[in-house]
Each structure stands twice: as C-alpha cells, then as structure tokens.
Amino acid sequence: MSNAVISVKGLKKSFKEKxxxxxVDFEVKQGEVFALLGSNGAGKTTIVNILSTQLKSDEGQVSICQFDVRGQPEHVRRSISLTGQFATLDDMLTGRENLILIAKLRRVSNPSEVADNLLARFSLREAANLRADKYSGGMKRRLDIAxxxxxxxxVIFLDEPTTGLDPEARLEVWDTIKELAGSGTTxxxxxxxxxxAEQLADRIAILHSxxxxxxxxxxELKEMFPPAKVEYIEKQPSLEEIFLTIIGKKEGI
Structure with a gap:
C-alpha cells in the first residue's frame, strides 16, 4: 500500500521478560477505518500507546503522516488525536466549557465557534450547558470524541471506544464513528x-498474542472459509466464527 498514513513494520515490545x-506489521491508508481486533491482553493498547508517542518500542519502524514516531514525536503529536478507553472529561465543566478548554489548549482560533459547531455536529446542543457529570455514558463518549x-x-486513535457502555450508548458511538469515517478522517x-469491527471497519487485523x-x-476474511452450504438459506460465516476459527488454528500449530 503506497503513501500509507500509518506505517508499522517489525514492531516489537516487551515488558520485563514478557x-x-x-x-507487528500493518499499514493504514487515508480515510480508512482500520480495526485491530483482539481479546484483552492481545497488545492492542500497547500498539496505540507506541503510535501516539506515549511509549517507546523496542524494535521496528513506525511512521504517522510520514513522520517517524521515535525521531519526530512532536510532529506526530500535532497530526493525531487519541480517545482512550475512558472519557477524559472535566465533570465540573459543562459540555461546551470542556470543548472550549481543549480548543484554547490547542490554540485554535475562535474556540467558542468551534465548540458550538461540534455540539451541533454531535447532537449535544441541548446539553451544551449541562455539567459533564450529568451526561449519559453515550453522551460523554460523543463529547470525548468531539x-x-x-x-x-x-489521524484519530479510538482505543476500545465503547468499553463499559450499554447497548444503546454503544449504537450512539457507532453512529458517531461512521459519521467521522464518512468525512474522510483516518x-x-x-x-x-x-x-x-464488523459494523465499522474497512479492514480488520486480527491480533492474537x-x-x-x-x-x-x-x-476477504469470509473468503478464507469454504463456500457457504445452501440448505433452506445460504449461511455466511459471522466475524465471530472467523475470529475463533483463526485463533483456534493458530493455537493448534
């Protein structure tokens, strides 16, 4: 894949003896939603922490927007944003005040206008003047992404963006991510x-151990399976079946 926005080659990391x-190798192109799918402990968050310059790798070459993560971390940080597993809001501030604060910290012109536009975009206008601790889980997550x-x-990194959310809030966040993807954000x-992963990703990488x-x-992942058996209806394998089969094959080698 040429001109990848994210390029990861030979990435290695150990903690003590583990x-x-x-x-790890993968590339992500402009405007793509790329999912790292794996169980707890597979290494997903470690990858995100390295790509976002929070953690140094032991080996490997990593670049974001053509900037080397190890050699040009300041350039990388100006090109990315990270939403972690838990919302990082100031609960004492209103939704609007949270947005204005971040806009000022990032030295964006017209922070009030930026905040108002994002509140409208993420359907939070009616809750703009409520303190963040009054928001539902889905609203907090939408504000966090905003x-x-x-x-x-x-580039935006979304590390386990729906962890701890109920099904309704999860659907809200999925809709938000789909909107971002539609606007061309990587x-x-x-x-x-x-x-x-099935709902959101253009491509999926299965990360295991x-x-x-x-x-x-x-x-493409479904094509790894034999043709669907036609009984009364044609049943295609689900992503869950693909994931479990691939991991099972790997562990059996």
Missing part, C-alpha cells in the same frame, strides 16, 4: 467486540 508485541476532533487531526480503532494473524476486509 514479549507483548512480536514483529474533543478529539479539535484542531482537525489527520481512524485506527481497537476493539474486542466482534460486531463493532502479540501477532497479527491475518488482515483483510470482512469479505
């Missing part, structure tokens, strides 16, 4: 939820 990442867009970053999404086992679109 090897967490084992020569904050990550301030400054128009080229998104690296980590998730342990199979349906989330620190290695990427396979990467492809949902259609």
């Amino acid at each position: 090897e967490v990442l084992k020569a 904050m990550s867009l301030i400054g128009k970053p080229a 998104i690296l999404l980590t998730t342990q939820y199979l349906e989330e 620190g290695k990427i086992i396979t990467t492809g679109t949902l259609t």
